[in-house]
Amino acid sequence: MMHINRQYVFSQHTFTRRKESFILLLTGLTMGLALTIVMAVCLGTVKIVPEEACRILLYKLFHLTGNDILGPISAIHTDIIWKIRLPRVLLAVIAGAGLAACGTVMQASVQNPLADPYILGIAAGASLGATFSILLTGAGAFAGLGTAFWAFVGALAACLLVLALAGIGGRLSTVKMILAGTIASALFSALASCIIYLAGNAEGIRTVTFWTMGSLAAAKWSGLALPALGVVLGCFFFLIHSRQLNILLLGEEAATTLGIDLAKVRRRNLIVTALITGLIVAACGVIGFVGLIIPHIVRGFVGSDHRRLLPASILVGALFLTWADVLARSVLASGELPIGIITALSGAPFFLYILCKSSFGFTSK
Template sequence: MIRLKPRQTFQMDVLIQKKRTFFLWTAGLSAAVLVSIVLAVCYGTVRIPPAEALQILLYKMLQADSGELSRAHMDIIWEIRFPRVLMAVITGAGLAMCGTIMQAAVQNPLADPYILGISAGASLGATFAVLIGAGGIFAGLGTAFWAFCGALGACLLVMALSGIGGQMSTVKMILAGTIANALFSAFTNFIIYTAGNAEGIRTVAFWTMGSLAAAKWSNLLLPALGVILCGGLFLCQSRILNTLLLGEEAAITLGVNLPRVHRNYMLATALITGLIVSACGVIGFVGLIIPHIVRGLVGTDHRRLLPFTILAGALFVTWADVLTRISLESGELPIGIITALLGAPVFMYILFKNTLGFSSK
């Protein structure tokens, strides 16, 4: 029988307590997301009681007892609101995850898909698909394909510009992202200005301000697959992400292939961003503020930070979408406006509290 020393016993107790706390927080946030999904489908032009909404969801998913359910309420929830809420969960989780990965990869607290121009590239691709059209062999691939191409083009441009004159650096990457953002936004505005398609211009306005109104069962699959697959990849990369926090020189010394890591992470975030923008447009601040808020609560260890950020991002966008539906008596606000109005003050508070550093525990 092996006897543990008092110090070893104490360390094991601390480790067990940390694992228990992590499990409780994960379970609590997951439950909050599930409850928010049920509550979110209740709000809109027609208010539906939560008990009836839950019964409808159980009936549709598990073929439970339908009871005296309203057929109209059933169609509203299952055909309109539930796909929209699921899109909000996917969008929030994906953008928050991208922000966390990019902030760690480039070691800059301002890094997110919007700041680095990836969202602008995806928006350009979607604008091209809507207003100019894509013929030839790619005609059947639609807006999602061209939005991803735009995001990938922005990603490659940022990597190429940041590599000019020697080794790629994080400062160069941020500056290159600013250039890419301005360049792709200019091309998008040029296409809008010269296009004579009024209906297409209104559709593009949907992308520039962001909206979940077009969410349907048919366009949920690609964003969901992208977020799930890339999320699984990133959750297995916690050790490398933690190593990147030590700085470029330390990461190279510890055996991290920085060019390959940067390339793979940028391509994965471009994939997620392109799929999300193609479905619901440009939604800012999610990938910027959610990682900082969660980092201030749980620390910088990506084993805890990444799963909590994914769940917190899903919660944030879900309730931001609820606000878009209840803010106006007739119609709804674009979700990009809501996230900016909520995100800018929060980011200012974080900035003034000086909590942007990655080294704070």
């Protein structure tokens, strides 16, 4: 009896230490993200010292005035930070958090460590919708929400196609979902290429070409609200269903035994993922590999419990994409690299590493 009590006390102590360590990790990631935002608005073609950047942010956010309180502030630097860099950095935070969350949920939903919105064809559908909006209808359709609207329609269409193809035969399996995602991705990518080839709008084609490689250069304050709202609500939805995601990792038979309707859960997760992906693709183009590599990196530190994995992945995804954008706009003396190139150069070797591993560490802990 005493031995059992000691084991219980030891397990409780271990659980408390893990909880404290995780809270410390989240606190560190949050503080690191805040520091990253300040540093990111300082870096670029025009270098701004962090002290002045902080004064500018305080001036704009809290309407503080007076040189005796804040110190000198350059009007040019204020415009650079507030009108150009800060919206761009915040869009990187939003997109990175959303893509990392979607990748985490997709990997659990289809029980495949290589799954993310891009592999399942959702991003290809969103890309087709946005290409259609830019080249054939004009980005100003639907009260200024044309690109976002059509990107979401395309993502939802890809989602429905994947569900329909994977459901052939009456049973929705993970293998069939991956194959259906490959079919959907090829189909929607081909249709987008066809629209680009047949369109007579040279300027629109250049815009789409640059946009398909991913870019945050067009970030504006007016364009942040919609993707931010979608990502926040979507991430909150995933977080409150994190226990269900843990059950999915146990396997189809175990999940069914525990009363989980696998088909319903997968459809719901795919639709929410389509919403988030569509909004992100509409705002900043196609940015690959974030949803693939971030969950794997974080899983190595916090384990596969989605109550810890999801919030940590959201923060790490925001950090990763923010620094990727800093590199994209700093690596060239004039101009910038599309951020999709940076993430692909980072993600491709990691993708190869995942494929070569004998064990993915993709089980519930």
